[in-house]
Amino acid sequence: MLDAVSVFEDLSPLPPQDPPITTSLDYEGDDVAPGSASAEIPDAAACRERTDVILRGPSHGNPFVDVELTATFTLGDTTIRVGGFYDGGGVYRLRFLPPTTGRWAFTTASTARSLDGVRGAVDVGESDAPGPVRVDGRGFVRSDGTPFVPLGTTSYAWTHQPEELQQETLRSLAGAPFNKLRMALFPKSFLFNSTEPERFVFERDAEGAWDTTRFDVEYFARLERRIDDLAASGIEADVILFHPYDRWGFGALGAAADDRYVSYVVRRLSAFPNVWWSMANEYDLLTSKRREDWDRLAGLVVANDPVRHPLSIHNWVEIFDYSADWATHASIQGGGREMAQSVAKWRTRWNKPIVVDEFGYEGDIDQGWGNLTAEEVVRRFWEGTLQGAFLTHGETFWRDDEVIFWAKGGTLRGESLPRLAFLRELVEGVPGGRIEPLPSDWDFVTGGRDGYALTYFRDARPRFRTVRVPQNMRAKIDMIDTWAMTVEELPGIHEGDVRVDLPARPYIAVRVRAVD
Amino acid sequence: MLDAVSVFEDLSPLPPQDPPITTSLDYEGDDVAPGSASAEIPDAAACRERTDVILRGPSHGNPFVDVELTATFTLGDTTIRVGGFYDGGGVYRLRFLPPTTGRWAFTTASTARSLDGVRGAVDVGESDAPGPVRVDGRGFVRSDGTPFVPLGTTSYAWTHQPEELQQETLRSLAGAPFNKLRMALFPKSFLFNSTEPERFVFERDAEGAWDTTRFDVEYFARLERRIDDLAASGIEADVILFHPYDRWGFGALGAAADDRYVSYVVRRLSAFPNVWWSMANEYDLLTSKRREDWDRLAGLVVANDPVRHPLSIHNWVEIFDYSADWATHASIQGGGREMAQSVAKWRTRWNKPIVVDEFGYEGDIDQGWGNLTAEEVVRRFWEGTLQGAFLTHGETFWRDDEVIFWAKGGTLRGESLPRLAFLRELVEGVPGGRIEPLPSDWDFVTGGRDGYALTYFRDARPRFRTVRVPQNMRAKIDMIDTWAMTVEELPGIHEGDVRVDLPARPYIAVRVRAVD
Known part of the structure; x- marks a missing residue:
């Protein structure tokens, strides 16, 4: 077992784990020369862009479970271990995300003799690709260290809809301010979600039952195009591995199938720079799994993900204990009307980023979680953001064809969108793009x-307020209307206590910026 | 000690307490004939209206503390014990609120010989007076059993302002929907409250210090006119006995002075039908008093109040334990944005009415508790009301002369007022005028x-909703816009599940009424 190091990741390395797939030790017999497979090496690999080294190998039996293939990629002192996967038709892929330029030499190891001990090298050139996101303290950065301020939205089942609808979703996302999308790999069976998708993660056996030992490579090929499409719009795919909205049995496949599924998915997708992992949506409704299952499955994610993408798990009611080693950040459902208070409480619990991935949806459906006004959505965003959290949007506007963005995608129409973009711009103006909570009070939140x-000032409406500029600071003061998206600078440079007249209406903010 | 029974009160009688004032046993010496005082008995006493029996007695020394005077009023099997009080100039009053018509015979007892053993009778006729309010289960009723649905507002120091301003306040209240007013007997020293009042509860001594053994009878005469003025507008005076906003020392007079004060006030005011007692505002800021002090002082209220008016105590942060025998109802500060949840929690704690006497103020001042929008005030009222609570309004709109209604009175201008009146009308339409909480959910509250x-539906905005009419019920369904104050009856009589189209905007309610 190689002790691989991910150069994308600065967290303490986790204990290495054995590859999860158990294979026969001598899959092909003795008539094939060791390392005889031909490797197709791409001509133009680029730094922070995924590259596939393709090996042609055996296709008899069930290579998904019979063949184990790994490789080490080495440049200088850095060694990265990559788990290969079978892509059908005798094609095996080693999918690699090179963190740096240069010649990365590789050597394979496999239970199939022809795939074992294959050597080669990938020449990696420069690129402008932004690279994967990783956790940095209580926030996120790109691999080059530039701040990443998540502003997510949600469409659980958008890749399980007809192609035309997926294209509509992509067009809408391309024009929206979001840079993260929560999406599930398994299809969804729920209110307003009865569509049977064309393809599934697994193949079916002769009787039409799921063959959880064989993956539908066309399903994955389509999924991967979608993840690339998101990347083209600067959007991270927050991939949900398990969820409870299920009529197909994917919520309770059993441990062996779960393990195969997780390992296969992570090996296929971890070289996509814009992937995040969510072990589950509303994990506490997946009653067939217990804490030890989540720990085991998350361990498989970590073992098969050399990039160490952000990894978390999302609750229904019972918030997960994010002190788990494998959890890079919190991915919470909750917060309610008192979002600032909720975030403040969570921040003291784990020294990790707080992502509030679900707090209710902007919309007008007949469900308690799905009919927030835009004003309320924007208010919660401001409150949580100024307490240092990252909130995720979602939309549930009624359409007669039951295409509701939160599940199926379509076209975003929330009035919150430009306001959330406006908020993100302000946050990105903070040094380092990182908000720390500052002393707050009943009717205001400061960060x-x-x-x-x-x-x-939330939905309070003070007519005036005394702003205290800290001692030894001279400052500019702006009045911000967070709904109208206006910034009005007060004349002059200010010191000490400053009375600021305000318009006595909700959703007003004040910005204080030190000047030299 | 007489074991007096109050016919206004159906709670379990509390243990009788000794009169609190310790007096010399032989105040006047032997040269006055026992019972020689002349009693002035009003010609036209009326049921449920206060009547004063006046005795002329000694004025030397300090009758406020030297003379104890009580009387029993008896009609048939009913005996009511009334504590008299000294009103200056040799005048002693026995202030009596007759609960029924008929001839009420009285006999006095006093430490002053001339006042001891005086007998007489008051002939009590009919009246239309509504009588005092008392607790009935988790709500309130008038003494004749008709429902009383409190809808209060707040003006702590209005009686300590110049006469002209008091008249402005009374004119405004006369046109407003409120039927209860929280008001303090001691003046207020606080933000926007620096006025020195003309008169105080106590007289001053020669050095200008408070003489807590002598009450300013002119202060009380004026106060009583104001309580009568409120009664004329159908408003209960929720009289606050202690509070912490103090620069005069009234918050820490010591137990002896506190006891004299409470007994004197209650003897003077308990025969006013429209009085409620609040032991304190924000009791937990009155750090010189402890729980045993409140129990002792409340015991004095009970001992000196034969009417047994509603009695409670109001918190700052720490909600009082209203399981105290003497507390007839909860008088809470709190509730916040999640008013329905808060009330639901409190209702399980005590089997008494929940009055939320402070949850923030409609206004626009630069204080976190004082700049709620009317929309938010009305929302909290609806939520709390449908959970079975009674909420109290307050206003803090800025005025350049710092006359802010919450403290000084003036003119109410909240946009909530007509909406609160509208809500009360709907509540009064409920059988018995009493709301019981019914199953609720995330985005709606039902009562x-x-x-x-x-x-x-709170500030949620569903576009439609399925309303389930209970089995074996046929019902009319109305759509109510709680902000626009409109009621729109859906055509027809409904059974089973009914899809109700809604306007997809906040503050909508649906009413279901069974028809025969």
Whole structure:
């Protein structure tokens, strides 16, 4: 077992785990020369872009479970272990995300003799690709260290809809401010979600039952195009591995099938720079799995993901204990009307980023979680953001054809969108793009850092307010209408206590910026 | 000690307490004939209206503390014990609220010989007076059993303002929907409250210090006119005995002075039908008093109040334990944005009415508790009301002269007022005028009883909703816009599951009423 190091990841390395797939030790017999497979090496690999080294190998039996293939990619002192996967038709892929330029030499190991001990090298050139996101303290950065401020939305089953609808979704996302999308690999059976998808993760056996030992490579090929499509719009795919909205049995496949599924998915997708992992949506409704199952399955994600993408799990009611080693961040459902208070409480619990991935949906359906006004959505975003959290949007506007964005995609129409973009711009103006909570009170929430503070008066409507500029600071003060998206700078440079007249209506903020 | 029974009160009688004032046993010496005082008995006493029997007695020394005077009023099997009080100038009053018509015979007892053993009778005729309010289960009724649905507002220091402003306040209240007013006997020193009042509860001594053994009878005469003025507008005076906003020392007078004060006030005011008692505002800021002090002082209220008016105590942060025998109802500060949840929690704690006497103020001042929008005030009212609570309004709109209604009175201008009146009308339409909480969910709160249910969708905005009429019920269904104050009856009589189209905007309610 190689002790691989991911250069994308600065967290403490986790204990290495054995490859999860158990294979026969001598799959092909003695008549094939060891390492005799031909390797197709791409001509133009680029830094921070995925590259597939293709090996042609055996296709008899069931290579999905019979053949284990791994490789080590080495450049200088850095060694990265990559798990290969079978892609049908005798094609095996080693999917690699090179973190740096240069000649990365590889050597394979396999239970199939022809695939074992194959050597080669991939020449990796420069690129402008932004690279994967990783956790940095209580926030996120790109692999080059630039801040990444997540602003997500949600469409659980969009890749299980007809192609035309998927294209509509992509067009809408391309024009929206979001840079992360929560999406499930398994299809969804739920209110307003009865469509039978064309393809599934697994193949079916002769009787039409799921063959959980064989993956539908066409399903994955289509999925991967969608993940690339998202990348083209600057969107991270927050991939949900399990969920409870199920009429097909995917929520309770049993441990062996779960393990195969997780390992296969992670080996296929981990070289996509824009992937995040969510072990589950509403894990506490998946009653067939227990905490030890999540730990085991998350361990498989970590073992098969050399990039170490962000990894978390999402609750229904019972918030997960994100002190788990494998959890890079919190991915919470909750917060409610008192979002600032909720986030403040969560921040003290784990020293990890707080992502509030679900707090209710902007929309107008007949469900309690799905008919928030845009004003309320924007208010919760401001409150949580100024307490240092990252919130995720979702939309549930009624359409007569039951295409509701939260599940099926379609066209976003929330009035919150430009306001959320406006908020993100303000956050990106904070030094380092990172908000730290600052002292708040009943009717306002303050966050910022390093001489830059945003104070948000929620839906309160003070007519005036005294703003205290810290001692030894001179500052500019702006009045911000978070709904109208206007910024009005007060004349002059200010010190000490400053009375700021406000318009006595909700959703007003004040920004204080130190000047030299 | 007489074991007096109050016919206004159906709670279990509390243990009788000794009169609190310790007096010399032989105040006047032997040269006055026992019972020689002349009693002035009003010609036209009326049922449920206060009547004063006046005795002329000694004025030397300090009758406030030197003379104890009580009387028993008896009619048939009913005996009511009334504590008299000294009103200056040799005048002693026995203030009596006759619960029934007829000839009420009285006999006095006093430590002053001339006042001891005086006998007489008051002939009590009919009246239309509504009588005092008392607790009935988790609600309130008038003494004649008709429902009383409290809808209060707040003006802590209005009686300590110049006469002209008090008249403005009374004019405004006369045109407003409120039927209860929280008001303090001691003046207020706080933000926007620096006025020195003309008169105080106590007289001053020669050095200008408070003489807590002598009450300013002119202060009380004026106060009583104000309580009568409120009664003329159908408003209960929720009299606050202690509070912490103090620069005069009234918050820490010591137990002896506190006891004299409470007994004197209650003897003077308990015969006003429209009085409620609040032991304190924000009791937990009155750090010189402990739980045993509140129990002792409340015991004095009970001992000196034969009417047994509603009695409670109001918190800042720490909600009082209203299981105290003497507390007739909860008088809570709190509730916040999640008012329905808060009330639901409190209802399980004590089997008493829940009055939320403070949850923030409609206004626009620069204080976190004082700049709620009317929309938010009305929302909290609906939520709490449909959970069976009674909420209290308050206003803090800025005025350049710092006359802010919450403290000084003036003119109410909240946009909530007509909406609160509208809500009360709907509540009064519920059988018995009493809302019981019914099953609620994320985005709606339901309350009602006996085939009358109101479902309020808060600030959610469903486009439609399925309303389930209970089995074996036929019902009318109305759509209510709680902000626009409109009621629109859906055509027809409905059974089973009914899809109700809604306007997809906040603050909508649906009413279901059973028909025969």
